[in-house]
Amino acid sequence: MTDFTADDYRTPTPVYRRVQINGRAAQALETGRVRLMITGMVFSLAFLTVGARLVDTMLLSGGAEPRAPVAMTSAESDGMRAEITDRHGNILATTLHVASAYADPKLVIDPVEAATKLTSVLPELDYEKLVADLSSDRRFVWLKRGLTPRQHYEINRLGIPGVAFQTEEQRIYPLGPLTSHVVGFTDVDGRGIAGIEKRFDEQLARGDEPLALSIDIRLQSLMHDELSRQVEKFDAIGGAGMILDVRTGEVLAMVSLPDFNPYTPGSVPAETRFNRNTLGVYEMGSTFKIFNTAMALESGTSTLGDSYDATRPIRVGRFTINDDHPKARWLSVPEIFMYSSNIGSVRMALEAGAERQQEFLRRIGMMSPSPVELPEVGAPMVPNPWRESTTMTVSFGHGIAVSPLQLATGVSAMVNGGILHSPTLLRRDPGEPVPGTRVISDQTSDIIRRLLRLVVEQGTGRQADAEGYLVGGKTGTAEKARAGGYARKSLMSSFIAAFPMTSPEYVVFVMLDEPKGIKETYGYATGGWTAAPVVRRVIEQMGPMVGIAPIDANRPDIREALAIDQLIPKGSQLASYSN
Amino acid sequence: MIRLPTLVVMALIAAASALVFRTSYEVQALEDQLDALNRSIVMEQESIRVLRAEWAYLNQPSRLREMAEKYSVLAPVKPGQIISSLDEIPMPLPGAPAMAGIPLPGRKPAALPAGPTLVADAAEPAEPARPAADEGRRPPTAPSRTPAQSFAVAPADTPVDVLLASFRQRLSAQEISQ
Secondary structure (H helix, E strand, O other), X not given: OOOOOHHHHHOOHHHHHHHHHHHHHHHHHHHHHHHHHHHHHHHHHHHHHHHHHHHHHHHOOOOOOOOOOOOOOOHHHHOOOOXXXXXXXXXXXXXXXXXXXXXXXXXXXXXHHHHHHXXXXXXXXXXXXXXHHHHOOOOOEEEEEEEOHHHXXXXXXXXXXXXXXXXXXXXXXXXXXXXXXXXXXXXXXXXXXXXXHHHOHHHHHHOOOOEEEOOOHHHHHHHHHHHHHHHHHOOOOEEEEEEEEOOOOEEEEEEEXXXXXXXXXXXXXXXXXXXXXXXXXXXXXXHHHHHHHHHHHHOOOOOOOOEEEOOOXXXXXXXXXXXXXXXXXXXXXXXXXHOOOXXXXXXXXXXXXXXXXXXXXXXXXXXXXXXXXXXXXXXXXXXXXXXHHHHHHHHOXXXXXXXXXXXXXXXXXXXXXXXXXXXXXXXXXOOOOOOOEXXXXXXXXXXXXXXXXXXXXXXXXXXXXXXXXXXXXXXXXXXXXXXXXXXXXXXXXXXXXXXXXXXXXXXXXXXXXXXXXXXXXXXXXXXXXXXXXXXXXXXXXXXXXXXXXXXXXXXXXXXXXXXXXXXXXXXXXXXXXXX | OOOHHHHHHHHXXXXXXXXXXXXXXXXXXXXXXXXXXXXXXXXXXXXXXXXXXXXXXXXXXXXXXXXXXXHOOOOOOOHHHOOOOHHHOOOOOOOOOOOOOOOOXXXXXXXXXXXXXXXXXXXXXXXXXXXXXXXXXXXXXXXXXXXXXXXXXXXXXXXXXXXXXXXXXXXXXXXXXX
């Protein structure tokens, strides 16, 4: 068509016209072909697309849900808040999916029938209210939240139109109030707002490994039972109890009474949620004499052979420091400890001096908040400035307020050979070395052990003597500070013990807040009468649990290992009278 | 027009597509199966969580103590009852009856606690000989004072959720539902 040869120019007449006409037709033809081609291309493109899509969907499963070729690996991978367990893996807190039933009253055909059916499965629902709810104009009514699997199934089987379910996550505390102060609780959105739940909120929310605490629920329950029995018996307003492993600093039991239901923390007063072991700071009273004696012996300002004048009370300004069991004579260092003489302790502290005293208390962690893994940790109340009168009162545990946990941690270091381990609520790996700092020498620790044993054998702590477990301990009875002085009748009665004294493994602390004297105790409410018996019963029962064999305390080798008079140099008492 | 190679190629294409479709359907079926499996794994995991929570609830130390007091004659071990080494056991005197009267440390043999101990068992009179006619009807040994007979715990097949229901009710059901 576009080829023009020489002939075309030579004979142009008819052919030329015909070609012209034909040319017009060819043009139309051309247009038609082009259109056809375009249409064809569009169609084949469409078909190709359809074909490609067919191949894609059928062979490559494009656009379908992504394949899930990997099976679920573990229960923890489901994104639920992680469990909290005790040291042996018993669950303290877990999260479950629970179904909650709700209704859309607009879709309920017969409210009366629906209510009848529902109350047959959920008898705790109020029939009248249910009928009213289901006949209302609202679009959403909760029927019951947190159904058991059986209730869920049975409601589902009733097949009531308009009733549906919603899955919710619910934090479960199978042991209820037993560990409420330690584990804490979460808010409605599952965020930890107290205790371990708060401190490890991020880690728990990530939902991987269960978090193993150092708590042993058997010991926790034991302490809880014995302590609550005593709180009731002495009509105390509260109590605190702890068991610590002296070699690792692990807290095996931590009970604060009164306790609360972790499902309804908001329904109790704030004092009930208050953890007396860590958040409360108290003037601990005579239990501080353990530190005072260790400080005096460690710094060398006193020796076991020294004696101090306890004949007369000491006057400081308008206060008089007196003894609860006045002997009105010179007392040796072991006697000061055994009879819990305030006067003797003051004299020992004055001889050592304020510098040494402060430095020692700082070293054993009495000046700073406990490093335990709880958000509820109280800062100790340390007097500032540190006057001479402070030195005097601190020697017998007044004028400085620390938390029971600080005290128990310090005492652990006094009896375990002199190593301070920071307290922890998380389980330590048995193989892993425990970090610690030496605060007193092994010799001083040995003397303290013998002194503590002496208190239980012959002194104020006789009621703590669990037969066969070589208990050593110290009573503490402090008057609670009130505005303008001390309240004579409101006591903080405590007892701190360690056992077995030949090589201490556990420290047991018990404190009662404002116990009232009863007839059985001749009206006394001191640590020796109220807290010490709890310690004895706890140790008697925990001994077999933790695998400590009872020993005959009268065996000659045991006697020798724990007797204090072996260490007192002969004739040295006379020399110290020059003091 | 249609030549042999074309036929062969067409046959091959048909065979290949058939194979591909078959494989594709097989894979789909397998994937459905995998989905179902994954779903049931998740369900099992849920149940495991529920059961673990229930286990923890049922193993509350206070509950175990209650049950032990109710159903068992055992009591917490007293220090005097524990023999920690062989040295604490004295050699038996010649002619002494076996097992009876081992002195427990820190305790006079006469002051043994009342209750079923080894000693008490041994002291029980042997069962009187029965007439031969009775042999067939009575069980060969009828333990006279086993505490097991007084056991009245929930049957082993009590459904989990029934137990869970009681668990929830006791842990303040109202609060959970509000």
